Amino acid sequence: MSTKKDKKLGMASRAIHAGEPRERYADTLTTPIFQTSTYVFKNSRDIEEYTKGNKPRFEYGRYGNPTELIAERRIADLEGAEDCLVFSSGMMAITTTILSLVKTGDHIVITDDSYKKTLEFCKSYLQRFGVDCTIVPFGDYEALDRAIRKNTRFIFSESPTNPYLNVFDLVLLKKIADRHGVLTLIDSTIATPINQRPLEYGIDLVTHSCTKYMSGHNDILAGTVLGSKELIAPIRSLHKSMGGLIDAHCCYLLLRGLKTFPMRVHHQNTAALEVARFLEGHPSVERVYYPFLESHQHHAIAREQMKGGGCVVTFVMKGDLAAANRFMDSLSMIFIGPSFGGAETLITHPATVSYYDYTREQRYELGITDTLFRLAVGLENPEDIISDLESAFSKAGKKS
Ligand SMILES: Cc1ncc(COP(=O)(O)O)c(C=O)c1O
Numbered sequence: 034m035s036t037k038k039d040k041k042l043g044m045a046s047r048a049i050h051a052g053e054p055r056e057r058y059a060d061t062l063t064t065p066i067f068q069t070s071t072y073v074f075k076n077s078r079d080i081e082e083y084t085k086g087n088k089p090r091f092e093y094g095r096y097g098n099p100t101e102l103i104a105e106r107r108i109a110d111l112e113g114a115e116d117c118l119v120f121s122s123g124m125m126a127i128t129t130t131i132l133s134l135v136k137t138g139d140h141i142v143i144t145d146d147s148y149k150k151t152l153e154f155c156k157s158y159l160q161r162f163g164v165d166c167t168i169v170p171f172g173d174y175e176a177l178d179r180a181i182r183k184n185t186r187f188i189f190s191e192s193p194t195n196p197y198l199n200v201f202d203l204v205l206l207k208k209i210a211d212r213h214g215v216l217t218l219i220d221s222t223i224a225t226p227i228n229q230r231p232l233e234y235g236i237d238l239v240t241h242s243c244t245k246y247m248s249g250h251n252d253i254l255a256g257t258v259l260g261s262k263e264l265i266a267p268i269r270s271l272h273k274s275m276g277g278l279i280d281a282h283c284c285y286l287l288l289r290g291l292k293t294f295p296m297r298v299h300h301q302n303t304a305a306l307e308v309a310r311f312l313e314g315h316p317s318v319e320r321v322y323y324p325f326l327e328s329h330q331h332h333a334i335a336r337e338q339m340k341g342g343g344c345v346v347t348f349v350m351k352g353d354l355a356a357a358n359r360f361m362d363s364l365s366m367i368f369i370g371p372s373f374g375g376a377e378t379l380i381t382h383p384a385t386v387s388y389y390d391y392t393r394e395q396r397y398e399l400g401i402t403d404t405l406f407r408l409a410v411g412l413e414n415p416e417d418i419i420s421d422l423e424s425a426f427s428k429a430g431k432k433s
Contacts, residue, residue: 044111044227045295052106064103066285070094095276100284105257107291108247112226112239114259118269119284123222123242125277126256127151130238131189133271134216137163139186144201146171146194148220149387155189171199172331178209187216192231193223193335196347196383196407197400198324200331203234203338211235216264222246223373227298228341238264245374246344248290249297253283297412301374302341304418305410309346311419317360317426319404322347344411345373350404352429357382357404360429366413366421373409378418381407 042050058065072091074080082088091097101119109117120126131154135141143155145168155166167180171194181188188210192201201219210217219231222242231239241247243255258268272278279287302325309323321328324335325342335342350357361369367378371386381387383401391401410418 047110048107048294049292051110053103058099064100064285064288066281067099068281069098095278096273098278098281098284100281100288101279104279104284104288104291107288108226108241108243108257109259111291111294112259113230113232114239114261116262116265117257117259118265118272119243119279119287120256120258120272121277121279121283122254123240123244123256124150124154125275126240126242126258127220128154129272129275129277130218130240130258130268131155131159132275133268135159135162135164135186138184140165140167140182140184141186142167142169142177142180142188142215144169144171144177144190144194146197146199147189147191148195151189151191151220171201174202174205174209177206178212181209181213181215185213185215187218187237189218189220191220191223192229193324193331193339193343193345195223195345196405197322198223198329198331198342198345198347200324200335200338202334203231203236207235223343223345224339225294225298225343225374227295228302228343229339232259234338237261243287243290245372246298246301247294247374248287249294249375250286250290251372251375251377251379253286253290255279255283255287297376298341298343300412301344301410304412304415305344305346306342307415308408308410308418308422309342312346312348312422315423315426317351317430319349319351321349344409346408346410348406348408349402350406350426350429352404354384354403356429357384357406360406360425363425363428364421365424366417367408373407375409376412378411378413378421379409381409383407 071093083090104119105117159166169176169180190201216237218238219236220240221229221231222245225246238260240258243257306325309321309326312318313321323342323346367380370379371381383405384403388396388401
């Protein structure tokens with residue numbers, strides 16, 4: 034893990050230096066990409082030292098890679114975790130973690146505001162293997178308490194959530210979980226360890242899609258799970274069988290992204306708040322959801338638990354589906370696309386993208402209205418983002 038010296042450094046310094054020995058392989062400054070699928074033994078004595086556990090080393094690509102190990106140590110340091118695993122995607126981290134924790138006959142609880150694919154995995158796939166799943170409304174702590182059974186293994190939730198940026202009261206979550214003796218898992222992707230550190234609240238395991246802020250350039254997929262050595266050990270074991278390892282070059286790009294990660298998140302916290310305030314005051318906007326806006330229902334808990342609101346700003350435009358389409362079509366700098374936490378500002382229209390296969394009634398039941406947008410504020414000048422939005426609102430208002 035990180036050295037004592039690393040611990041004394043600030044987050045920006047640790048994002049660059051933590052978890053890597055000062056003495057570098059072949060004197061390289063940047064972390065090498067160890068492009069190999071296998072590792073060789075010098076002789077029989079070398080094998081014996083390894084199998085007896087006297088000499089930790091690498092053996093085969095699916096069991097780990099030196100570039101990956103440095104990324105794991107660095108992310109563990111940033112999150113304040115004892116141990117960490119890096120995966121080929123955020124979903125690989127979530128599914129491997131969940132599978133390692135459950136067996137037939139178990140029950141799990143998940144909040145309804147979680148990532149669509151996580152919910153799908155828990156609702157549909159786990160049921161096939163006899164693992165029951167209760168979905169509770171986010172923020173209904175009494176329903177959460179009631180949902181826990183004798184065979185409940187864990188409670189899973191995102192915080193903040195997507196797209197409404199709802200924030201879980203982690204103290205309350207921990208209290209409920211402890212009363213029943215169940216584990217707690219938080220997908221903290223939207224917050225990042227710069228803005229929120231759930232392990233400090235006693236949460237057992239934290240996951241992130243590193244595809245987002247940590248890599249930060251919309252060019253790779255990666256994921257991570259963090260927690261105690263004891264809880265990570267069985268996940269590591271299953272990870273070796275599932276084989277969802279991150280490729281070494283991808284891992285290098287993740288390490289490169291991590292070097293600017295804290296600075297980028299600080300910038301995005303400030304820029305997103307500025308954009309959220311602009312949207313809140315705009316006559317074409319009905320409602321804005323951003324946890325650091327006073328109008329957000331979880332503003333108080335967000336200010337208590339989080340250092341910044343992150344880059345995601347959700348808003349509802351006035352008008353209808355046609356106006357929403359005209360608005361999207363009028364953007365000139367902001368790209369239309371999923372994901373968040375990268376350099377480019379992106380906007381998604383859940384009604385026509387993620388929920389295109391739902392009926393309007395089904396969508397509205399989930400709060401996915403025709404004019405709902407999720408904006409992921411990037412690293413451009415905030416005034417340019419605002420100007421692009423302003424001009425698109427104006428064009429959307431003019432029917433051709
Ligand atoms: C909150 C959250 N968790 C997990 C994931 C899955 O991550 P990945 O796309 O890296 O598999 C996503 C993807 O959008 C996400 O938004």
